[in-house]
Amino acid sequence: MLRKGGQVPGPAYDLAAFQAEVQKRNVHVYKGRALDIIKVLRECSQAEARAFARRTVLMLTPDDYAHTLKMPDGQIQDVYGRLIAGEGWYLKIEINRYDGQPGIVSCHPAAYDLVTRSGVVPSSGRKF
């Protein structure tokens, strides 16, 4: 069984700088916890799912920050929560420790309540 990450102080990454890279399309998006879920929810292609993930990250503000995770291998990831069309969404971003590239690790409806700087983003009630 895979180990889970633990929480560390954050945010680790400058959101505006991250969004600038996303704006330039210089970002990789994970398939498992982002593209595949968006594809199912929006009945769309990988490319459309990727565009949705990019748009969602570009909507984030510093007030949406929830917490920071340190993965077993030392990778740091910032978690954000935001209401999208009335539903709580969970977003996790990283600057990859190996190649230095920005990545969207997770982008899906929140499976649990997220405490952000601007308040609680409620769970969507859906599990993926």
Add this chain to the structure above:
Amino acid sequence: MKLESGRIVRSCGGCGEGMQRETNVIGMTMAHRDDPRVRILDDLLLPVCDVCGDMALDEAQTIALDVVLERSYRRKRLRQQCALINDLRRMGLSQVQIERFAYLSPGYISKLRKGKLASGATFRLLYLLHEFPQEALRAVSRLDPALKAAGEKLKPRSSAAAASG
């Protein structure tokens, strides 16, 4: 063609344990459109985690994956729909009767045999008719009595391969 570089692209943020290596994804199955298991039939190198199997894709890789998935989906679906129609014809149903059952335009079945891709709904109707021909024709003949005769004249299913692959 062998495409297996194994080059490490990045660490995997999905599991936080593995490394994503360039891997040829030919033979992998993924969901695409209305099919949850499309087997990729073309060579394509993508970064795949050596622990959890997750991938982190850039824009070009995302588009390339869409292209090979669509091509593989079309090949599988065309093969399936042709097999379904051929089996139904062997059971004694005419193209007109199949079209009538699924409420398709005249000549549509012929187009499907020649390479037009059926919609997900049409494909599922044909699949249902193939799996349960007697029951499906009996039920739909309540809506369209002209189909009643078709159900009565059905031949027993031959050993023809079902279009499940």
